[in-house]
Amino acid sequence: MKILAYLETLDGALKKTAFETITAALTLAKQSGGSVVGLVIGSADTTQAGVYGLADCLVAKHALLEKQSTSAFAETIAQAAKAENADVVILPASSTGKEIAPRLAVKLEAGLAPDTVALDASGGNLVATRPVFAGKARLNVKITTAKKVATIRPNVFTAKKADAAATVTNRDFAPTLADNHVKATVTSVSRNTGKLDVAEADIIVSGGRGLKGPENFHLVESLAGTLGAAVGASRAVVDAGWRPHGEQVGQTGKTVSPTLYIAAGISGAIQHLAGMSSSKVIVAINKDKDAPIFQIADYGIVGDAFEVLPKLTEKVKSVVHR
Numbered sequence: 001m002k003i004l005a006y007l008e009t010l011d012g013a014l015k016k017t018a019f020e021t022i023t024a025a026l027t028l029a030k031q032s033g034g035s036v037v038g039l040v041i042g043s044a045d046t047t048q049a050g051v052y053g054l055a056d057c058l059v060a061k062h063a064l065l066e067k068q069s070t071s072a073f074a075e076t077i078a079q080a081a082k083a084e085n086a087d088v089v090i091l092p093a094s095s096t097g098k099e100i101a102p103r104l105a106v107k108l109e110a111g112l113a114p115d116t117v118a119l120d121a122s123g124g125n126l127v128a129t130r131p132v133f134a135g136k137a138r139l140n141v142k143i144t145t146a147k148k149v150a151t152i153r154p155n156v157f158t159a160k161k162a163d164a165a166a167t168v169t170n171r172d173f174a175p176t177l178a179d180n181h182v183k184a185t186v187t188s189v190s191r192n193t194g195k196l197d198v199a200e201a202d203i204i205v206s207g208g209r210g211l212k213g214p215e216n217f218h219l220v221e222s223l224a225g226t227l228g229a230a231v232g233a234s235r236a237v238v239d240a241g242w243r244p245h246g247e248q249v250g251q252t253g254k255t256v257s258p259t260l261y262i263a264a265g266i267s268g269a270i271q272h273l274a275g276m277s278s279s280k281v282i283v284a285i286n287k288d289k290d291a292p293i294f295q296i297a298d299y300g301i302v303g304d305a306f307e308v309l310p311k312l313t314e315k316v317k318s319v320v321h322r
């Protein structure tokens with residue numbers, strides 16, 4: 001199989017999802033005896049891609065791409081896939097990847113497997129595993145169309161460095177774009193400067209309605225700051241306007257898979273679990289011993305978050321600064 005890996009960038013550097021996409025694509029190529037070509041849109045330093053084993057990368061440039069329209073991105077990726085005769089296109093299931101993938105699948109007349117947690121090409125076909133019913137069950141989907149598109153859930157396909165780093169050959173790619181490919185223009189981006197993004201963090205401390213109000217989230221922020229963690233939130237607190245949507249974890253928020261996930265004052269509704277149940281170690285702090293979150297927690301603290309969080313922060317500080 002010839003695989004095209006769409007590599008996301010931010011401020012001219014490859015994002016963590018790019019390395020995960022490379023790893024997933026190279027694994028498929030190895031299983032199917034094929035090859036991988038990367039695709040970056042706009043200017044970016046692709047050197048790091050070589051560390052993860054990618055040797056061949058297209059760099060797409062066009063004035064209209066500067067408008068950051070996902071429909072123009074989809075058109076560009078479709079043209080690149082056709083030019084390279086790619087059988088499979090892999091993208092991250094990030095918010096941008098989720099917008100691009102269905103458009104791309106239509107353009108390529110490809111079957112689409114969204115939000116996959118495993119991909120397998122060892123049997124000659126592409127079989128994708130995807131969680132369904134908010135993570136209650138897993139579905140194995142065989143894509144039977146000639147061209148195939150799959151998005152991979154961030155933080156699930158662990159990026160693997162190559163035994164020997166490859167030297168990346170960048171090839172310019174000039175898509176043919178017209179104004180009608182740009183359906184929307186990004187005019188400004190507001191970013192939580194200095195804050196870690198939950199989707200990429202290795203440790204997350206999340207707060208829920210049990211925190212009682214936005215004024216108490218400093219307890220979550222303090223523990224997160226001490227651990228070098230990102231702050232996450234349940235939908236209840238985001239809907240209430242206590243925290244920004246970018247922090248929401250769950251079915252309608254971000255899917256996370258950190259090494260450590262600490263949930264304070266979060267009940268553990270199925271829609272929240274859908275976004276964090278694949279975390280490696282889960283710690284729950286809840287004053288209700290029957291809260292559903294304890295069913296998936298590796299460590300549970302039955303207690304008042306207002307008492308537990310400061311104590312935990314102090315304890316972590318004493319260990320970290322020892």
Ligand code: FAD
Nearest residue numbers: 208209210234235236250251252253265266267271287305
């Ligand atoms: P609650 O359910 O109110 O739980 C608060 C918890 O805090 C309770 O368990 C309580 O025992 C505990 N508590 C109270 N006081 C303290 C204290 N002092 N110390 C310790 N613990 C305390 N939710 C998401 O999170 N993410 C999603 O993406 C999402 N998507 C959804 C999509 C759909 C279509 C729907 C229908 C719902 C979605 N939800 C989502 C909402 C979800 O069903 C829950 O309503 C939400 O997760 C509850 O948030 P919570 O746990 O913070 O609040």
